[in-house]
Amino acid sequence: MFELLATEGRARCGRLTTPHGVIETPIFMPVGTQGTVKGVSPEELRGLRAQIILGNTYHLFVRPGLDVMRHFGGLHRFMAWDGPILTDSGGFQVFSLAKLRRITEEGVHFQNHLDGTPTFIGPETSMDIQETLGSDIAMVFDECPPFPCERDYAARSLALTLRWAARCKLWQESRPRPPLVFGIVQGSSYADLRAESAQALVEIGFDGYAVGGVSVGEPEPEMMAAIEHSVPFLPSDRPRYAMGLGTPPQMLEMIARGIDMFDCVLPTRIARNGTAFTAAGTLNLKNSGFALDPGPIEDGCQCPACRTFTRGYLRHLIKAEEILGLRLVTLHNLHFYLTLMEKTRHHIQVGTFDEFRRAFVAGYQVHKTKF
């Protein structure tokens, strides 16, 4: 199911087989929250060589809802994407978007953020929804405490999440053709809780393990600590996934610490604000210095934006709030993330990843505009 092809230090290059095909790791998964990667067609995703995308269970459960999903035979056919799909469990959104939450042993009662409909999601519900979506990789339903949080809360939350994880495993065992199911290591910023969480999950036994509970807005040392406190307790023959992370240099640093899979809204979200990723850092294309710039976003880039359009034109589109502007920067940013993972896989296979990582991180400065 997960085959290790090469390693360099803790960095790994592998292959994960899912019901809808094989993916190569390290991998970045574009986020398709509401049944579409924002602004991008499935055909364009294939053109970018995306191998797997992420769908958000909570959003799709709330809208269009399971009746629609069932009717269309799942998310793959609904959105015309025939490659692998990983779905989150909805846990994070229940805790970040929904209103009037009440957490019980059974699961979470809440009102959805769209129209306030009273709703319940527990571990089995979440797995059922993910099965209806036709997910290739389903995530266990977890409680998501704020980060950082008090140790007591973190410990209690972790215990509940572990009991829920065991129920997700039972659910998987009850199914004739279940998806892969990944456990999620919690434990906030507490090394011993991370270790306890990882060990308990491994004892239950999952097809892969995620490190959860750290968002891309947290300080980098916290992020790396969460990875370092979790990975050593995870088996080498299962993929490891850093949920919701991170910037390009952060991904390389996490790969160096043994992570194989990433998803993050950054490349699509900041594109819609006119910010593009390059090896030298992010460019705010709204900057007036780009008005007459005849070059592409990044020299040598082979993405659909850089092959045809100038920074000057993209700046105009973004200033004029034209949809084509955010489309093109989104394609560039996804291409940047996806090719960074392609290069990473290559470097791990030939044993030059450490050098590649150091040079990349040194050359990259977030939020410094370059001309």
Added chain:
Amino acid sequence: MFELLATEGRARCGRLTTPHGVIETPIFMPVGTQGTVKGVSPEELRGLRAQIILGNTYHLFVRPGLDVMRHFGGLHRFMAWDGPILTDSGGFQVFSLAKLRRITEEGVHFQNHLDGTPTFIGPETSMDIQETLGSDIAMVFDECPPFPCERDYAARSLALTLRWAARCKLWQESRPRPPLVFGIVQGSSYADLRAESAQALVEIGFDGYAVGGVSVGEPEPEMMAAIEHSVPFLPSDRPRYAMGLGTPPQMLEMIARGIDMFDCVLPTRIARNGTAFTAAGTLNLKNSGFALDPGPIEDGCQCPACRTFTRGYLRHLIKAEEILGLRLVTLHNLHFYLTLMEKTRHHIQVGTFDEFRRAFVAGYQVHKTKF
């Protein structure tokens, strides 16, 4: 320059040669107001077999401005569209968008709608701007009175517009490699003023003639009257262009009255609101009746939306305000307009246009939702 290939009644099929290539008429020109057809890439426009697009002089003059346009060598290179471009004169926008207008014999003083900068555009300025944009077909600068309007105002406005038209013609004659220049018949709802306007413009002598001053929101009888009062006075060896018009059946009715060219924001604008054109009328894809609909927007349609996506999925995207939804409906609507013109050209050439028009108009009901 304009070659008539076939006629059927007053309907014509022809070929117009422009600096950036030959276009076949009757033709629909997608509107690219700010240097992009909203939501659509140049590559997609080529895929839709668009032959010529429209650029808005006023908008591009205000933003990104002529310095940027000059720097990038004109609109074609700026937006990466190498086919023909028709630009309007800016007159309509000066009268509909700009503030604090003062009309003089020389031209119009106004404050632009973006930042209030005091600006002047007269006939020569408009032609200069259109030349800087690299327009293939430039329109004369006209005063645009409201429609309908008092006869006195219409007559005075028309007289001014004719003096401005003569100055545009002089401008064209002063240029070594001028664009084609089209005159614009005004005269509001007054048959004698339309006739006077058309005859005076023909006396000046232009490369084509537009019927102006009627917007797509006006009652259809007014629209057809404006066409019928103008076309008989226009020479058969020049193309005729109905500015800013119309719905699909209206285009066929105008073609039957001798019109060759159209531009209209309808297909792109209503797409962004989730409304799609079909031969049976418009569909509001937000309608809950489409939630489980597994069919394409229109059976047999070969557009990028209909080839891959269901009405149910499109409805979800539009309800969720996802960009891909408006992109796909925009592509469908442009495809609908462009293929309607392809079919029309075919039917005129084989002599079945009148039958085609009658059947199409009979089958089409605007704003009736069909299931």
